Amino acid sequence: MYQLSVTKRFAAAHRLSNYQGQCANLHGHTWQLEVTVKGEKLDANGMLLDFKALKEMVGRVIKELDHQYLNELPSFNRINPTAENLARYISGRLRVLLAPELQLALVRVWESPDAWAGYTEDEQA
Numbered sequence: 001m002y003q004l005s006v007t008k009r010f011a012a013a014h015r016l017s018n019y020q021g022q023c024a025n026l027h028g029h030t031w032q033l034e035v036t037v038k039g040e041k042l043d044a045n046g047m048l049l050d051f052k053a054l055k056e057m058v059g060r061v062i063k064e065l066d067h068q069y070l071n072e073l074p075s076f077n078r079i080n081p082t083a084e085n086l087a088r089y090i091s092g093r094l095r096v097l098l099a100p101e102l103q104l105a106l107v108r109v110w111e112s113p114d115a116w117a118g119y120t121e122d123e124q125a
């Protein structure tokens with residue numbers, strides 16, 4: 001099984017509801033997104049997927065989140081925009097852009113350089 005990964009950053013604000021602590025207040029992060037795909041077959045160029053193509057897909061998804069107040073987006077008006085929920089949301093958005101033979105091994109969302117949460121899609125998906 002081959003794996004490849006790309007990383008991009010975006011800036012966005014959020015607040016956590018029902019949270020005891022400072023993160024209940026509006027604050028921002030420079031989020032780092034790391035997307036790892038896996039698959040079994042390389043193309044004629046010896047690539048699982050061109051890094052450039054994956055960066056473009058990730059860029060399309062990030063464009064919807066960059067410089068937004070995440071709690072106000074429809075996807076997060078009923079659930080907290082935690083790193084975990086963002087990772088699952090981004091995984092779902094990428095799923096429809098990626099070829100079905102490629103799996104999302106891990107979508108990792110870093111809130112800060114020392115804290116991340118990730119989501120791995122169900123292999124049956």
Ligand SMILES: Nc1nc2c(c(=O)[nH]1)N=C([C@H](O)[C@H](O)COP(=O)(O)OP(=O)(O)OP(=O)(O)O)CN2
Pocket residue numbers: 016023027081082083084111112115117
């Ligand atoms: N499992 C999760 N826990 C927390 C999340 C999250 O998304 N998933 N998010 C937060 C807050 O958004 C907060 O901004 C980050 O919290 P924390 O790392 O505790 O705060 P600091 O960046 O100030 O780090 P320190 O090490 O405490 O200085 C909270 N928890």
Ligand SMILES: [Zn+2]
Pocket residue numbers: 014023027028029111
């Ligand atoms: Zn936060």
